[in-house]
Amino acid sequence: MRLALFNHGRLGIVDGDDLVDVTEQLAGPGPYGPAGPLHRHIEQLAAGTVRLPDLAPGLRTPLSGAALAAPLPLPGKIVGAPVNYLDHQAEMEYTTSVADLGVFLKANSSVIGPGEDILLPYSDKRTDQEGELGVVIGRTASHVSAEEALRHVFGYTCLLDITVRSDEDRSTRKSFDTFTPIGPWIVTADEIPEPDALDLRCDVGGTTRQRTNTADLIFGVRELIAYTSSVMTLYPGDVIATGTPAGVGPLSHGERVVVDIERIGRLEVGVDGSRATPYGQRPGRRSAPAPSH
Incomplete structure (x- = not known):
């Protein structure tokens, strides 16, 4: 369904x-x-x-x-998988991957749905799109094995993990309001017996930036659920963002972003930078210390 x-x-x-x-x-x-x-x-x-x-x-x-x-406007939690494709690791020149970094959390208040807008927070910091497969947990999972992992999945969806390339912590850079578009619906797990064999494409402004197959994940869906559930208990309605392939790039005001995943559907959102402010004007910023005399 x-x-x-x-x-x-x-x-x-x-x-x-x-x-x-x-x-x-x-x-x-x-x-x-x-x-x-x-x-x-x-x-x-x-x-x-x-x-x-x-x-x-x-x-x-x-x-x-x-x-x-958004089919799940307020998930219990959103778990992200950093650097979970080798080609993305290469393009960002990372020396580590999900196997070294583990997972991170995104704020559940960052969710939006189809047709809504990603709000760019900073006028002078790059904000990137990251198209991903989203996994929706259907049964409580704690220390489950990779072999049993798919039994705990309710379904799958398209997801964007929007990211600011600033100096803030990863969870902060990915948790701004509007930074997790999800949709257009959830496809139940019985319709997708093999989640590690799905074509994924992400277009920005009518140009394809990302194209991959989930077979290229470093931690496939099974391994990702097993690892994550060894760290934190997963509950029904939690969402796992499985990671993004190469091709991430900056978003600009007025662009349309589309994620299309085989057997799931097409998620489209807009980009609004009209309220972006300089990074140096963010609340809590610290000015340079005054020179000593």
Whole structure:
């Protein structure tokens, strides 16, 4: 199934050219809170409350006219995998990879959905796009093996890990509001039995910058879940950003960014730099010390 959030928090299944509203069928009665009905559904599945949707009576909305939102607007946590493609390691001239660095956390408040804008924070610091496969956890995972890892996956989505090339810590540089576009929906794991064999492309301003296959990941999805769950417990609704290939580059005001992943879909967002400010004017900055006399 392809599960999407649309039209002010409704949960739908993509059926051909339509979205079938299954909000109450899959998530039960509201309210659902800021995490949304899909997060509620994932948690209920993990708890053993199985809800099977019946598409026949559902209210249908043409997909072309639906206002899609981030399918998980407030994940429990977002885990990132730094330097998880060899070609990206080479282009950035890193001497380390995910195997040395481990994983990092992004703020869950950085999530936006299809059609929204990435807000560039600094006018004089480069902000890059990083197209990635996103993995949505479906069952609590702690110290799981690579062989068992996929049993803990609910589904997959397109994801952008936006990054400022500043002097701040990695988690800070990747956690600005709007820095984790997710969508356009989540494809359930049964539709993608092998996540380490998906073509991925990322275009900026109509030009392809990144093209890869997830077979080239240093830590594949199984290994990444196993490693991450050895560090921190993963809960239903958590999201793992699996890493980006070569081709990262600066974003400019007015550009469109598209991530297209085989068997999942196409996520498109905009770029807005109209509110960017100089890096030296950020809150908490420290001026140079006064000379001693």
